[in-house]
Amino acid sequence: MAVSDLSMMVTPGAIHGLIGPNGAGKSTVFNLISGVLSLSAGEIFFKGERISGLRPSEICRRGVARTFQATTLFREFTVLQNLLVAAHLRAADGLAPALFASPAYRRKEREALASAQENLTSLGLGGTAQAGRSVEKLPHRDQKALSIAMALATGAELVLLDEPLAGLTAQEREETLGALRRLRDRGLTILLVEHDMKAVMGLCDVVTVLDHGVRIAEGTPREIQENPAVIEAYLGAEDARA
Numbered sequence: 001m002a003v004s005d006l007s008m009m010v011t012p013g014a015i016h017g018l019i020g021p022n023g024a025g026k027s028t029v030f031n032l033i034s035g036v037l038s039l040s041a042g043e044i045f046f047k048g049e050r051i052s053g054l055r056p057s058e059i060c061r062r063g064v065a066r067t068f069q070a071t072t073l074f075r076e077f078t079v080l081q082n083l084l085v086a087a088h089l090r091a092a093d094g095l096a097p098a099l100f101a102s103p104a105y106r107r108k109e110r111e112a113l114a115s116a117q118e119n120l121t122s123l124g125l126g127g128t129a130q131a132g133r134s135v136e137k138l139p140h141r142d143q144k145a146l147s148i149a150m151a152l153a154t155g156a157e158l159v160l161l162d163e164p165l166a167g168l169t170a171q172e173r174e175e176t177l178g179a180l181r182r183l184r185d186r187g188l189t190i191l192l193v194e195h196d197m198k199a200v201m202g203l204c205d206v207v208t209v210l211d212h213g214v215r216i217a218e219g220t221p222r223e224i225q226e227n228p229a230v231i232e233a234y235l236g237a238e239d240a241r242a
């Protein structure tokens with residue numbers, strides 16, 4: 001069983017870390033929250049309403065969006081086309097397909113797209129020169145920035161970021177961390193899976209530690225760094241690897 005005993009509460013406006021060794025079940029938790037996988041037991045609530053059991057599109061419509069560990073963009077599309085896909089999801093909120101051509105829909109789609117481009121800029125991938133570029137020609141860091149911008153373009157209030165720093169250089173990591181802080185300052189809630197412990201400990205308000213599908217600790221970064229069970233299961237092993 002990938003995740004067998006996990007209870008956690010994410011505070012609105014916080015950056016909440018979810019860490020643990022490879023295979024601990026972190027990506028599975030994201031799949032469960034976003035509805036990609038169904039729960040066999042337990043419940044998930046968002047803003048007081050149960051979202052477990054809903055379809056992924058409905059969970060996204062309610063304000064929960066995710067990125068994947070490997071970037072899963074529409075590779076043959078341009079940057080702008082990828083953003084349009086996400087903006088469409090937001091603009092289509094509650095509309096019957098027949099109304100997609102309506103002025104109200106087009107206005108909402110324009111608004112969603114404008115804010116998506118703003119996010120892209122704050123993630124360091126702004127500028128109209130980029131918009132027409134095909135995703136497969138973008139450098140790795142720009143693809144990662146685009147996948148975060150897409151999650152935001154859906155109008156999400158909670159974003160689940162799966163290893164947003166993986167494969168980035170030290171400077172790119174710093175830039176991404178700055179962008180995540182600015183997003184939090186604007187009221188966004190972030191659930192973060194990341195192996196870069198320095199980044200996690202510097203960025204997160206709260207950290208939950210998962211090991212073999214079981215929550216073994218939760219607390220402030222300082223509490224987590226001093227927790228013997230966490231050092232034993234994860235942080236110690238990290239040191240040994242370094």
Ligand SMILES: Nc1ncnc2c1ncn2[C@@H]1O[C@H](COP(=O)(O)OP(=O)(O)O)[C@@H](O)[C@H]1O
Pocket residue numbers: 001002020021022023024025026027028029
């Ligand atoms: N589609 C799948 N089918 C079967 N087992 C899987 C699948 N995806 C992940 N697992 C297993 O579930 C466990 C948790 O995986 P995962 O959630 O990817 O961990 P993490 O993201 O923490 O590295 C691992 O033992 C993994 O091998």
Ligand SMILES: [Mg+2]
Pocket residue numbers: 026027028069
């Ligand atoms: Mg994973």
